[in-house]
Amino acid sequence: xxxxxxxxxxxxxxxxxxxxxxxxxxxxxxxxxxxxxxxxxxxxxxxxxxxxxxxxxxxxxxxxxxxxxxxxxxxxxxxxxxxxxxxxxxxxxxxxxxxxxxxxxxxxxxxxxxxxxxxxxxxxxxxxxx
Amino acid sequence: xxxxxxxxxxxxxxxxxxxxxxxxxxxxxxxxxxxxxxxxxxxxxxxxxxxxxxxxxxxxxxxxxxxxxxxxxxxxxxxxxxxxxxxxxxxxxxxxxxxxxxxxxxxxxxxxxxxxxxxxxxxxxxxxxxxxxxxxxxxxxxxxxxxxxxxxxxxxxxxxxxxxxxxxxxxxxxxxxxxxxxxxxxxxxxxxxxxxxxxxxxxxxxxxxxxxxxxxxxxxxxxxxxxxxxxxxxxxxxxxxxxxxxxxx
Amino acid sequence: xxxxxxxxxxxxxxxxxxxxxxxxxxxxxxxxxxxxxxxxxxxxxxxxxxxxxxxxxxxxxxxxxxxxxxxxxxxxxxxxxxxxxxxxxxxxxxxxxxxxxxxxxxxxxxxxxxxxxxxxxxxxxxxxxxxxxxxxx
Numbered sequence: 001x002x003x004x005x006x007x008x009x010x011x012x013x014x015x016x017x018x019x020x021x022x023x024x025x026x027x028x029x030x031x032x033x034x035x036x037x038x039x040x041x042x043x044x045x046x047x048x049x050x051x052x053x054x055x056x057x058x059x060x061x062x063x064x065x066x067x068x069x070x071x072x073x074x075x076x077x078x079x080x081x082x083x084x085x086x087x088x089x090x091x092x093x094x095x096x097x098x099x100x101x102x103x104x105x106x107x108x109x110x111x112x113x114x115x116x117x118x119x120x121x122x123x124x125x126x127x128x129x130x
Numbered sequence: 131x132x133x134x135x136x137x138x139x140x141x142x143x144x145x146x147x148x149x150x151x152x153x154x155x156x157x158x159x160x161x162x163x164x165x166x167x168x169x170x171x172x173x174x175x176x177x178x179x180x181x182x183x184x185x186x187x188x189x190x191x192x193x194x195x196x197x198x199x200x201x202x203x204x205x206x207x208x209x210x211x212x213x214x215x216x217x218x219x220x221x222x223x224x225x226x227x228x229x230x231x232x233x234x235x236x237x238x239x240x241x242x243x244x245x246x247x248x249x250x251x252x253x254x255x256x257x258x259x260x261x262x263x264x265x266x267x268x269x270x271x272x273x274x275x276x277x278x279x280x281x282x283x284x285x286x287x288x289x290x291x292x293x294x295x296x297x298x299x300x301x302x303x304x305x306x307x308x309x310x311x312x313x314x315x316x317x318x319x320x321x322x323x324x325x326x327x328x329x330x331x332x333x334x335x336x337x338x339x340x341x342x343x344x345x346x347x348x349x350x351x352x353x354x355x356x357x358x359x360x361x362x363x364x365x366x367x368x369x370x371x372x373x374x375x376x377x378x379x
Numbered sequence: 380x381x382x383x384x385x386x387x388x389x390x391x392x393x394x395x396x397x398x399x400x401x402x403x404x405x406x407x408x409x410x411x412x413x414x415x416x417x418x419x420x421x422x423x424x425x426x427x428x429x430x431x432x433x434x435x436x437x438x439x440x441x442x443x444x445x446x447x448x449x450x451x452x453x454x455x456x457x458x459x460x461x462x463x464x465x466x467x468x469x470x471x472x473x474x475x476x477x478x479x480x481x482x483x484x485x486x487x488x489x490x491x492x493x494x495x496x497x498x499x500x501x502x503x504x505x506x507x508x509x510x511x512x513x514x515x516x
Contacts, residue, residue, distance in 0.1 A: 005145035006228030006236050011294050012483065018201055021291060024339050028478050034417050035471030035500075037425060042464050042508055044428065048451050049511045052444040059442060062433035071429025078421040085418040088338055092357040092411070100269040112418075120423040127427045128437055295480065325398045334403040337477055360407060367404035 027084045033077035036070070086112040133159040136211050137218035138169055140181065143229050151229060153220070154178075160211040166219065167195050167206040170233070183233035190347055193283030197233055198222040203288035203345045224284055226294035240284060243300050247308040247326060252319030270315040277310035277355055279348040286342035286352050292335050299335035300326060302342035302352030309355035324366060333359045406473055406498070413470025420463055448515065457512040465505040472497040 015021040047054040061067065089112060090105035097103065135157050143151035156177050158169045167185055174181045185195040188207045195206045200220050211219070227235035257264060286302035287293050293301045300308075308327065312320050326332045336356045343353040432442040440446075450456035476497040484490050 003146055004230070006230055007143055007145070007151060008228050009151075009225065011226075011291070014291050014294060015481065018341075020341050020344065021339070024341075025478075025481075028337075028474050028481070031471040031474030031478070033471075034421065034467050035475065037421070037429070038464050038467035038471065038504065041424075041428060041460070042504055042511075045451060045460055045464070045508060045511050045515075048444075048448050049515050055444045055447060059433060062429065068430065068433065071425055071433075074429060075422060075425045078417060078425055081414075082418040082422055085414050088340060088353075088357075091338065091340070091343070091351065091354040092360065094358055094361060095273070102272065116419055119419050123420070123423040124427065127423075128431060128441060291481065296485065325400070328400045329398040330401040330403065331398070332401070334401045334407070337481070360404075363401075364404035364408055367400070367402075368408075 027080065030077040030081040030084075033074040034081065037074045037078075082116060086116070133161070134215065135159045136169070136215050138173065139218060139220045140170075140173070140233065141220075141222040141229075142181075142232050144180075145231060155218075158211070160215075162210075162212050164211045165207055166197075166199060166204075166209040166211060166221070169211050169219075170206065170221070181233075182231045191281065193281035196224050196283040196285045196288070198225055198288065203285040205283060205285070205347050208347065224288035226288055226290065226297070227284065235284070237284065239297060240282070240287060240301065240304065243304040244282070244307065247300070247304055247311075248319055248322055249307050249311060251311060251314060251317045252322065253316060254318035264316040266315055273315075274310045274313035276350055277306045277313070280306055280310075280346075280350050280352075281348055283347065285345045285347065286350075289339075289341040289345045291339060291341075292337060296335060298331045300332055302356065303350075305333065305359065306350055306352040306355040309359060324363075327359045328363045328366060333357070333363055336360070406469075409466065409469035409501075410473035411470075413466035413468070413473075416462060416466045417470050421467065424463060451512065452515045454516070457516060461508050461512050464508040465501075468501040468504040472501045 015025045044055075044058055047058040062071075086109050090108040093108065095102060096108065137155050138158050139153050139155045141151050142148070142154045156173045158172050160169060165188075167188065170181065170183055171185075174183075183195070183197070183206075185207065186192040187194070190205055190208045193205070196203060197206050198204075198221065199206065199209055200214070201222075203224060206221075221233065223229050223233045223235045227237070227239075230236045251264075253264065280303050282303060284303065286306075290299075290302055293299045305327075308323050311317050312323055333356050336353075338353060338357055340353045343351045346352065430436075435442065451460060476494055479490060479493045484493065
């Protein structure tokens with residue numbers, strides 16, 4: 001009778017083993033930018049409560065190239081988050097039915113993108129349209 | 131006419147002799163229709179009779195021959211050597227599972243988990259033969275059908291890093307089958323299965339990597355089974371005091 | 380035997396016997412709500428406050444103190460900012476916490492510290508944003 005000695009392979013570095021995992025880690029890393037941006041915006045709200053000088057100093061600081069680069073990266077991260085979020089949302093939502101017909105995952109994804117563009121357009125219109 | 135050959139690199143492990151697994155390369159002749167499984171059978175028949183691997187049906191039904199082919203979980207019966215030529219193949223046992231010998235993994239953990247979810251219909255009341263069958267409309271059947279296609283091949287466990295990091299996680303296929311029975315109109319066993327869903331080892335070990343659904347050879351979407359049950363578990367968590375027996379549908 | 384670890388089957392069997400309800404639904408619900416907010420709202424919000432405002436595009440007057448504080452001190456504006464800030468924090472920090480597990484910190488005091496810092500920051504950000512926004516109303 002042969003001896004049993006099951007071998008477990010180590011997991012260290014697992015996310016580098018497959019492009020799918022690498023993209024997953026990229027998706028998860030968007031959270032870092034979401035967090036940092038939210039803290040940055042929280043600070044902006046704080047300056048509003050302090051007064052005009054504090055707010056204008058904050059806005060002036062944001063003109064520094066480091067902040068511009070940070071916000072450009074945060075924008076890219078937020079877009080990647082949105083893209084991946086809309087795509088996996090059908091997996092987390094209860095299956096939708098119109099009558100007896102199942103609404104396809106692709107339809108659910110597309111509807112979210114349409115809402116995203118409409119909502120973004122409204123926000124940009126209100127904020128930048130004057 | 132000389133036949134084309136391809137190099138197959140196989141992860142070998144003999145628990146009686148080897149401290150850890152190592153690769154061995156074989157040169158295998160192949161034709162257009164030669165499957166990866168047939169390549170392994172050629173090695174066993176012609177080159178090294180000690181090579182150990184599981185297989186049975188050769189047609190994507192039994193779920194025995196799942197292995198890592200160049201790092202991707204696949205059924206070897208429905209993968210073909212021509213698709214890897216002129217490169218080579220590296221074949222390993224399914225990731226995240228203990229290697230028993232060569233390409234055969236230990237399936238015990240999954241089988242115990244499968245048993246734990248009560249993978250059978252638990253009717254509200256048993257019906258005698260005279261009373262006839264439990265009836266179901268096509269629309270009711272549609273709600274669980276894809277999940278019932280699972281052949282227990284374990285490719286999804288090899289795809290799931292969360293299972294690899296912590297094998298306490300119930301895992302994709304067992305959760306897909308749990309969801310299959312919970313979604314069946316003839317079943318009334320949800321209350322027995324929800325404690326598994328609600329546990330850390332249930333749905334909460336999942337972070338929706340989503341690779342399980344990508345690799346499934348039968349078009350099952352285990353990621354949706356796990357993540358729809360996160361919604362069910364959350365509703366159950368907040369509304370358990372209002373509706374004693376699982377408010378979520 | 381450094382590299383090899385034996386399969387953890389005894390642990391598995393014991394955990395099957397004593398299944399404990401997880402409190403994760405609380406954090407997952409906040410994570411999910413934050414994920415929706417971040418997906419639908421953050422790209423435009425970042426474009427406005429992070430790029431358009433400091434660069435004064437299309438015109439610097441749009442980002443004056445008067446206009447910004449008028450927005451933040453309206454009920455709708457305050458609610459909008461509160462939702463964006465607090466839920467983005469719950470979303471982002473939940474993911475950061477789970478990544479620590481993925482990168483190899485599975486248990487022990489370090490994981491507890493990371494958990495405390497992540498959810499503590501999210502809770503702190505929620506309280507502070509509510510406090511400052513209510514103060515500005």
